[in-house]
Amino acid sequence: MLRILAANHAKETHVSESSPVRLEKEGDIGVIVVDYPPVNALGPGVSDGIIDALNRGNADPDIRAMVLIGAGRSFIAGADIRGFGTGRKRASIGSRTYDVLDASPKPVVAAIHGFALGGGLENAMACHYRIAVPSAKVGLPEVQIGILPGGGGTQRLPRLAGPKVALEMITSGRHVPAPEALRYGILDEVLPEGTDLRTSAIAFARRVADRRPLPRVRDHAVQVDDPGMFDTMRKSIARRARNQKAPYHCIAAVEASCTLPFDAGIVRENELFNELENSDEARALRYAFFAEREVAKLPDLGEVKPHDFHAPAVIGAGTMGGGIAMSFADFGYDVKIMDANEQALDRGMERIRANYATSVKRGSLAHDEMERRLARIHPVGGYDEIKDCDVVVEAVFERMDVKKPVFARLDHVMNPDALLFSNTSALDMDALAAETKRPDKVAGTHFFSPANVMKLLEVVRPANASPQTLATAMAMGRRIGKISAMAGNTDGFVANRSRAPFNSEMVILLEQGCLPEQVDKVMVDFGYPMGPFAVGDLAGLDIGAEGRKRRAAADPKYRKLPIADKLVEMGRYGQKTGAGWYRYEKGDRTPHPDTEVAAIIRQVAGEMGVPQHNFTDQEILRRLLFSSVNEACRILEEGKAYRASDIDVMWLHGFGFPRYRGGLMYWADGIGVREVYNQIAAWHQQFGERWAPSRLLRQLAETGTPFRDAKPAPFR
Ligand code: 3HC
Secondary structure, three states: OEEEEOOOOOEEEEEOOOOOEEEEEEOOEEEEEEOOOOOOOEOOOHHHHHHHHHHHHHHOOOOOEEEEEEOOOOOEOOEOHHHOOOOOOOOOOOOOHHHHHHOOOOOEEEEEOOEEEOHHHHHHHHOOEEEEOOOOEEEOHHHHHOOOOOOOHHHHHHHHHOHHHHHHHHHHOOOEEHHHHHHHOOOOEEOOOOOOHHHHHHHHHHHHOOOOOOOOHHHOOOOOOOOOHHHHHHHHHOOOOOOOOHHHHHHHHHHHHHHOOHHHHHHHHHHHHHHHHOOHHHHHHHHHHHHHHHOOOOOOOOOOOOOOOOOEEEEOOOHHHHHHHHHHHHOOOOEEEEOOOHHHHHHHHHHHHHHHHHHHHHOOOOHHHHHHHHHOEEEEOOHHHHOOOOEEEEOOOOOHHHHHHHHHHHHHHOOOOOEEEEOOOOOOHHHHHOOOOOHHHEEEEEEOOOOOOOOEEEEEEOOOOOHHHHHHHHHHHHHOOOEEEEEEOOOOOOHHHHHHHHHHHHHHHHHOOOOHHHHHHHHHHHOOOOOHHHHHHHHOHHHHHHHHHHHHHHOOOOOOOHHHHHHHHOOOOEHHHOEOOOEOOOOOOOOEOOHHHHHHHHHHHHHHOOOOOOOOHHHHHHHHHHHHHHHHHHHHHOOOOOOHHHHHHHHHHHHOOOHHHOOHHHHHHHHOHHHHHHHHHHHHHHHOHHHOOOHHHHHHHHHOOOHHHOOOOOOO
């Protein structure tokens, strides 16, 4: 142990050379500083360090009270998730930080900035007082990684904030801003803006140093006004919590806080926690958490700092352009939206207003916030008015002959440093970049529809884009709330290309004896929010038909989908025409199975002479997903994606793949690479070329290497 006497005589620091926690003495107050970058997770040595500092503070006769504070950008972001599922040693009830803080004979004040999440908030609630800066956020997000708060959170939060608030916070995992947490009673004080947290916490600790008895959250009574709330909550989460245990265990644990004394509640919480830590869903959700962080890393581009951008512009006021402009405005950017066609610009602005108004009506957006966002979107009619913008996202009609002249024009008018991005879902980005004299400053930014809602942003990398352009496109996505993922310039890029075989296979299944509603049920049971045929009707069947025509023209071996083509020929475009794969009643989006569709399927299958077959649910699921796994392997072997886990992130945020199944490739790993290969090889024999196993898949199967460890070719 080192004992450092600071130049300021009042401040003395004790640190163990390796401990991430130190005890600093500020006169009669002990300040316990957790210093474990980047987010002060309760990693190795942190919990022990807190207990050690606490014991020393309590043993020191000069110290009257203590402050628990985080160094760096946060208080404590929770337990170290990397340790979960590794057979880590866990302290037993009674000797955990939460218990030791709670039992401290001297008062402890939690001083919160940044995030107090999970075990971070649980430690704070075990302290006697909690103060925070106004920008701090608190929450118990454990449900999002398939577990429940296991450090007393399910028992203390209902005692502080009431079971109703606790239930909502714990089942949603929401991060609650400090002022709101103050209203709930979770915090004792929120400091005025600009106040120094440490100084204020020390002053607070001095004020309460001699107050006895110490306020302990465990001693609060739980007020249950509505005992039916637990069943109501179970019913209300039934759809989104399908196939999962954690949300229900969260409810059971909070319910226990209302029926059991505190200590018995803690034991119950612990039992429920133990049932979850190593569950399939918890493992998959942890994987997704880290995959979402990994996807931001661009390993072959070196240390590259993105450009700062301040003035974005969007070209094209259609549905996509409007959604992209909204994304910028939602995150505080003033954005220009340009359309040379005045009527299209007016219609686009009306659509934007209507979209915001729907959110206001649903209660997810305040009216004055809608007005603030609308005021940030500036419609303009000509290129001259955007020439000083520093990034442009082109979102005009998805055809090369439409986009090319726009790029040439942009190159001509824009400041030479401006970056030019194209929102395309499939077009060749090298060809677009070649229209400009700045190919190093051109990249694809593929937003998913609706662009202001969907989280995925695929950043498409043309051959000549500079590392800084690519890093800026990735950072731009993150700044507007997206998860950015890098994709190679290949037809359909990574997300849609890996999904394309699924889209064909689902229609081929119909030729062989399935019905749309049967396939949709299997996929909804698997965990998708909607079945793929219902999604097709929502998006519009005419869109897919265009792409098929283009591909069929380019590739004589392209597998045509006569049933889908026939529906489009009949004008069945989906919801917008009242009929697609399903039929729709006027003004209602509920899909109804349609005998007319069943008849078309039988007719086309008969004409094609396809033998009919009864499918099991597993066959349907595997036919769809294995076809995509095989294509994803091709994408990796061609070096069009960095990692299998990036493809998983794309499926989670682009296609609604159930998060608690980790993602396409993680799910396939659960089945096993050899089984996947054997099945694909068997279907290759049965159905021909479209099921030919990819080279990488064969290699992985031969060596027994899981998809997650696949080594893709260098990115190109
Ligand atoms: N454990 C381990 N690593 C963590 C972590 C955690 N709890 N939280 C963040 N990290 C890591 C990230 O993996 C990332 O690492 P990298 O730089 O190597 O990729 C780094 O910290 C920074 O994280 P972010 O990129 O996410 O930083 P942001 O500033 O965008 O977000 C955050 C910060 C909001 C704290 C976010 O990281 C987050 O949500 N973390 C998880 C919080 C959580 O789930 N806490 C509960 C844990 S479970 C628990 O406490 C159990 C208890 O009840 C017993």
